[in-house]
Amino acid sequence: MGEGRVKQGWIRSHQSGLAALYRLLDGLLILGTLIVSCNLLGVTVSKDWVIAGLVAAVSFAFVAESLNLYRSWRGDSYLHMFSITALxxxxxxxxxxxxxxxxxxxxxxxxxxxGTWFFTTLTLLSAWRYGFRLVLFYLRLQGFNSRTAVVIGTTDSGKRLAADINGExxxxxxxxxxxxxxxxxxxxQAxxxxxxxxxxxxxxxxVAAAKxxxxxLVYIALPMREELRIAEILHAFADSTVTVHVATDLFVNNLLHARFYQVGSSSLLSVHDTPIEGxxxxxxxxxxxxxxxVILLLISPLMLAVAAAVKLTSKGPVIFKQHRYGLDGRPIKVWKFRSMTVQDNGDNVVQAKKNDARITPVGAxxxxxxxDELPQFINVLQGRMSIVGPRPHAVAHNEQYRALVNGYMLRHKVKPGITGWAQVNGWRGETDTLEKMSRxxxxxxxxxxNWSIWLDIRIVWMTLFKGFVGSNAY
Structure with missing residues (x-):
């Protein structure tokens, strides 16, 4: 069992690396096909041709991303992939x-x-995807890149769904x-x-196994008339980071990241999923x-000055490493400049309040x-955090609020960030009420x-003007 999970996990952990070939190969293929087409027809590859090729490669990357071409196609047909590629x-x-x-x-x-370039490029863009798809299919048949799933509900539709999935x-x-x-x-009984x-x-x-x-993966296979019970099940699994699929045409509100797809004769709706994959x-x-x-290079003199100020004005280490939940709820250590005289890092962490006696003058x-959060850019380089994402909370606060706020643990479907959508919209600092944490x-x-690269850039830009300070930050 353990060896099987390692064998599968190695490929799975590098899945995004394999997917990265899509964008790189697309750009090289577009430019390469242009050069070959011109040479075969005796046309000189002038500066204008090169510019056209570069514009085409960049434009294709943007259009393809907007049409969601660069995602996992595990459960979709090749015809659908071809149609998006062609479009x-x-x-x-x-x-x-x-x-x-x-x-x-x-x-x-x-x-x-x-014309030759246009037609040949479309053919090759589609053909190499088909070939790569066959390679992935072969690897999965050998037991690599596999995922463990269960069906919730002892129904005939659930049994049929399991047969459909295991049959492919x-x-x-x-x-x-x-x-x-x-x-x-x-x-x-039947x-x-x-x-x-x-x-x-x-x-x-x-639910315990998911946590x-x-x-x-979890597939919920209950009749449509069990709508309330399905909602309760979704609520239960929202306290984990497992990906949930509903094997009905039930309309579900407040989906995290939803899409419909087909496995055999079963229609599925992905519910608790993330767009940041592959x-x-x-x-x-x-x-x-x-x-x-770039930011660390620019702020290194400032970080040295802050480190000196912390060290010279109070006793204790310059850097405070606090336990947090990271991607998929895994524990990580987040770095901060120490701002308090004591370091809360246990099961009972008291959130900083206005005029908190524990905060040093420099720390305030x-x-x-x-x-105080500048060292977290080092966490980003380490791969523990991201520039943009949900702010990481103390482990004690996670355990407290996961039982109070529905969907709280779904924040951990992505890496925690230095800044985030909540922070630039004013929900920064102390969360002394349940309403504030819920918002x-x-x-x-x-x-x-709604994640996209453009949304990240927008949040970074907004942070420059209103994300660093706030009336709630103590």
């Missing part, structure tokens, strides 16, 4: 034609070479069994002995590396201006639902 490239071709027409530069290009091993999803839902409709042996327990045990990190996770990591490196200034979590989940 993205056709949009780029139309753009190039319009630019050539309105700038009156179309005469500088060979129509035959351009190239998806890399293994349904280990079923969990009963007390009081819900069940077809268990199941065969073999099917009943696959029942692993009840809903409470499933323990033993499950990757190529998107690499894009966000690249964003973090570039921004944190650091906290009001967010200068912060609400904004954090809005960020995850």
């Amino acid at each position: 993205s490239w056709i949009a780029v071709c139309v753009l190039l034609i319009l630019v050539g027409y309105f700038t009156k530069t179309a005469e500088s290009f060979s129509r035959l070479a351009a 091993p190239q998806l890399g999803i293994r349904v280990s069994g079923f969990y009963r839902v007390p009081g819900a409709e069940s077809d268990e 199941w065969s002995q073999n099917d009943r042996e696959r029942i692993l327990g009840d809903l409470e045990q499933a 323990a990190g033993e499950l990757d 190529i998107n996770s690499w894009l966000k990591r690249l964003e973090d590396l570039v921004l944190s490196s 200034f650091l906290r009001r201006t967010s200068l 912060r979590v609400e904004h954090d989940l809005q960020y995850i639902r």
Whole structure:
């Protein structure tokens, strides 16, 4: 069991690295096909051709991302992938034609070479995706890049769903069994002995397994008339970071990141999912590396000055390392300049308040201006945090509020950030009421639902003007 998880986990941990090839190969393919097409037709690759190729490569990257081409296609058909690929490239071709027409530069290009380039590029963009898809299918058939799933509900539709998923091993999803839902409709009595042996327990045990990190995917398969019970199940799994799918056409409010897809004859709705996976996770990591490196270079003199001020004005270490929950609820250590005379890092952490006696004079200034958080750019380089994301809370506060605020743990579907959507919208600093924490979590989940590179850039820009200081920061 342990060896199997390591074998699967190695490929899974590098899945985003494999997905990063999509964007790189697309750009190289577009430029390479342009050069080959021109050379085969005896057309000189002039500066204008190179500019057209670069514009095409950059435009395709933006259009493809906007159409959600760079995501996991594990459960989708190749026809859908091809249609999005074709639509993205056709949009780029139309753009190039319009630019050539309105700038009156179309005469500088060979129509035959351009047409050959357009058609050949579309063919190759589609063909290499198909080939790469086959490679992934083969790896999943060998047991790599697989995920463990369970079905909630002992219904015939759930049994059919499990059969559909297990009947397509190239998806890399293994349904280990079923969990009963007390009081819900069940077809268990009509199941065969073999099917009943696959029942692993009840809903409470499933939630416990999800919280323990033993499950990757959960499929809820209950009748539509069980709407209230399904809502209760979603509420229960919101206290974990497992990805939840609903095998009905039930309309669910307040989805984290939802999309419909098909597995065999079963229609699924992804509920507690994240958009920051695959190529998107690499894009966000690249964003973090570039921004944190540049920022650290610029603020290094300031950090040295702050470190000296902390050391000279109070006893204790310069850097305070506090335990927090990171991606998927895993524990991390977040660095801050020490701003208090005591260091709360246990099971009972008292949040800083106005005129808090524990805060040093220098610390008060650091906290009001967010200068105490500058060392977290080092956490970003380490990969523990991101520039933009939900602010990390003390472990004690997580345990307190996860029981009070529905969906609280879903904030941990992405890396914690130095700044975030909640902070730039005024929900920064002390959360002395449940309402304040609820509003912060609400904004954090809005960020995850609507994440994009452009949203990150917008938040960074807003932070420069109103994210560093605030009336709630003590």
